[in-house]
Amino acid sequence: MNKDPQKINLSLVSHTNVGKTTLARTLLGRDIGEVGDRSHVTIEPEDYVLLRAPDDSELILWDTPGFGDSVRLAERLKARSNPIGWFTSEIWDRLTDKSLWLNQQAIKHVRDKSLVILYLVNASESPEAVPYVKAEMDILAWVNKPVIVLLNQMGEARPPEEEKAEVELWGDYLKPYSFVKAVMPMDAFARCWVQEYELWKEIESCLSDADKPTFASLHATWIRQKQALYASSLEAMAAYMVKVANDKEVLASQSLIDRLRSIGRSLGFIKKDLHGAMEDAQVALSTRAADWLCTLTQRLININGLEGSGTKAEILRRMRSDWETQATIDPKAASLLGAVAGGAVSGIAADIATGGATLGLGALGGAIVGALGGAGAAAAYNVQKGHKENIITWSPASMEGFLLDTVLLYLAVAHFGRGRGQWEDSESPAFWKKLAEDIIKAQNIDFKALKEKAADADQLRGEYTKILDKTLREIFKSLYGVTI
Ligand SMILES: Nc1nc2c(ncn2[C@@H]2O[C@H](COP(=O)(O)OP(=O)(O)OP(=O)(O)O)[C@@H](O)[C@H]2O)c(=O)[nH]1
Ligand SMILES: [Mg+2]
Structure with missing residues (x-):
C-alpha cells in the first residue's frame, strides 16, 4: 500500500x-x-x-x-x-x-x-x-x-x-x-x-485506482515540462534556419566573372586556375553557417538538460567538407549545362571566357547555377542579379540540407542520455538519415517561395517551426509509434 x-x-x-x-x-x-x-x-x-x-x-x-x-x-x-x-x-x-x-x-x-x-x-x-x-x-x-x-x-x-x-x-x-x-x-x-x-x-x-489521481497530476506536469522543452528546441532550430535562409554576401560583378571562369576551368573550358571573391563569399557564408550551427548545438544541449559543448572544430570540419563537395562540379553538370543553355556548350564556354559578354552576365550565371543545381552537386549557392550588385545566398537544395542537418542534430540531442556524460558529436545512424530525408522530401518544400512569401523573419521562423515540428513528429511516430 x-x-x-x-x-x-x-x-x-x-x-x-x-x-x-x-x-x-x-x-x-x-x-x-x-x-x-x-x-x-x-x-x-x-x-x-x-x-x-x-x-x-x-x-x-x-x-x-x-x-x-x-x-x-x-x-x-x-x-x-x-x-x-x-x-x-x-x-x-x-x-x-x-x-x-x-x-x-x-x-x-x-x-x-x-x-x-x-x-x-x-x-x-x-x-x-x-x-x-x-x-x-x-x-x-x-x-x-x-x-x-x-x-x-x-x-x-x-x-x-x-x-x-x-x-x-x-x-x-x-x-x-x-x-x-x-x-x-x-x-x-x-x-x-x-x-x-x-x-x-x-x-x-x-x-491501483487509489493512486491514479496523484499519478494523473504528475503525468500532466511531466507532459507540460517535456512539451515546453520541445517547443524551446523547435524555436532555436527555426531561428537557425531563418538566419541561414536570410544570409547573403554581396559580390562585385568582377567576382562573378571569376566564378564563371572557375566553373569553366572545372569543366575543362578554361585551363588557368582562378580564385576570386566568389570563393571568399562562399567561405564567409559557410563559416557563418557553421558558427550558427555551433550556437544551435549549445542551445539544444542546454535546453535539453545535457552538459558539455558543441565542438566547433568538428562542425567546421564537416561544413568544410560539405562545401568542398558542393564546390566540386559533378561531371553530369557538363551535359546539363549544354541542355540548359540550349545545347550551345561551346558558346557558353566562350562566354565564360569573356565574362558573359554575349549572353549577359545574369542570364549566364542563372543558366549555369541552374544547371549545376539540376545536377545536384554544386548546388550550394544562388547567384541573384540585384539592381547594382550580385548577391550570393544559400540555394534551395542547400536549405534542404540544412534542414536535414538540423533535424539530425535534434535527434542526436533527444537521444543523448544525461547518464552518458558530456555531450559528444556523433555520426547519425543511416536509418535516421534516410527516414528524415524521406519525410522532408515528401513535404515538397519550396524553400524559395517560403522565403519570398514571408513578410519578415518572424513569419519565416513560424514557417520553419511548423516544418520542423511536422518532420520530428513524423519521425517519432515512425521510430517509436508515439504521438507527442
Ligand atoms: N554502453 C552503455 N554503458 C552503460 C549504460 N548504462 C550504464 N552503462 C555503464 O555501466 C557501468 C555501470 O553503471 P552504473 O550506473 O554504475 O550501474 P549500477 O547498476 O548502478 O551498478 P551498482 O550501483 O553497482 O549496482 C558504467 O560504466 C556505465 O557507464 C548504457 O546504456 N550503455
Ligand atoms: Mg548504482
Whole structure:
C-alpha cells in the first residue's frame, strides 16, 4: 500500500553494474549518485524527486544497490518461511557477506516502499546466458510488486524492427512471470525522451485506482515540462534556419566573372586556375553557417538538460567538407549545362571566357547555377542579379540540407542520455538519415517561395517551426509509434 498518497515511489532494481544509477541520471536529468564500471557501486537505496506537481504530489525514483550473488540470495529466500524476520534478525551477513546483506536490505526496502519496480537488464547479453535473471525473477516474485522490465545497454541505435525483435526475445523469456507487466527499451545512454511516454503509460497501468489521481497530476506536469522543452528546441532550430535562409554576401560583378571562369576551368573550358571573391563569399557564408550551427548545438544541449559543448572544430570540419563537395562540379553538370543553355556548350564556354559578354552576365550565371543545381552537386549557392550588385545566398537544395542537418542534430540531442556524460558529436545512424530525408522530401518544400512569401523573419521562423515540428513528429511516430 502507498503510505503517502501524495507520493508515488518507483524503484530501479537490477543486477549490479547493469546501469541503474546511469539510467536514474538520464531520467532525472541530473548527475546523482556514483557511477562506475564495477560491482556494488551504489551501496544503499537513495531517493530522488523525479517530478513534483503543482499540488505537491511527487514522483520518487529510488536507486538501489544492485544484486550480487542473486542465485544464493534467491535460494536463501526460498528456504525461509519468514524472510522478513530473516532480514531484520540476521546481522551475521552484515559482517560476513556485505554484498548479500546489502541486497537483503535493498529488497526489503523495495518491498516496503515501491509501487512499481523498474527492473533493468543488460540487453547486450541474452536472457538465457545470464543465470542471475532467473534468480532475480524469483526474488522479485517474493517482493510481489508489478515489474516493468527495461532493456539497457542496447548498443547503437537500430531500426524499429530490429529493436522490436530484441524486446520480444526478452518478453518471451519473461512471460512465465505474471508480475512482469511490460518489457520495453530504455537505454541509459541512448533512449529518446519520447520513449518515456510509453514508460508513463506502463506505470499508470500498474497502479491501483487509489493512486491514479496523484499519478494523473504528475503525468500532466511531466507532459507540460517535456512539451515546453520541445517547443524551446523547435524555436532555436527555426531561428537557425531563418538566419541561414536570410544570409547573403554581396559580390562585385568582377567576382562573378571569376566564378564563371572557375566553373569553366572545372569543366575543362578554361585551363588557368582562378580564385576570386566568389570563393571568399562562399567561405564567409559557410563559416557563418557553421558558427550558427555551433550556437544551435549549445542551445539544444542546454535546453535539453545535457552538459558539455558543441565542438566547433568538428562542425567546421564537416561544413568544410560539405562545401568542398558542393564546390566540386559533378561531371553530369557538363551535359546539363549544354541542355540548359540550349545545347550551345561551346558558346557558353566562350562566354565564360569573356565574362558573359554575349549572353549577359545574369542570364549566364542563372543558366549555369541552374544547371549545376539540376545536377545536384554544386548546388550550394544562388547567384541573384540585384539592381547594382550580385548577391550570393544559400540555394534551395542547400536549405534542404540544412534542414536535414538540423533535424539530425535534434535527434542526436533527444537521444543523448544525461547518464552518458558530456555531450559528444556523433555520426547519425543511416536509418535516421534516410527516414528524415524521406519525410522532408515528401513535404515538397519550396524553400524559395517560403522565403519570398514571408513578410519578415518572424513569419519565416513560424514557417520553419511548423516544418520542423511536422518532420520530428513524423519521425517519432515512425521510430517509436508515439504521438507527442
Ligand atoms: N554502453 C552503455 N554503458 C552503460 C549504460 N548504462 C550504464 N552503462 C555503464 O555501466 C557501468 C555501470 O553503471 P552504473 O550506473 O554504475 O550501474 P549500477 O547498476 O548502478 O551498478 P551498482 O550501483 O553497482 O549496482 C558504467 O560504466 C556505465 O557507464 C548504457 O546504456 N550503455
Ligand atoms: Mg548504482
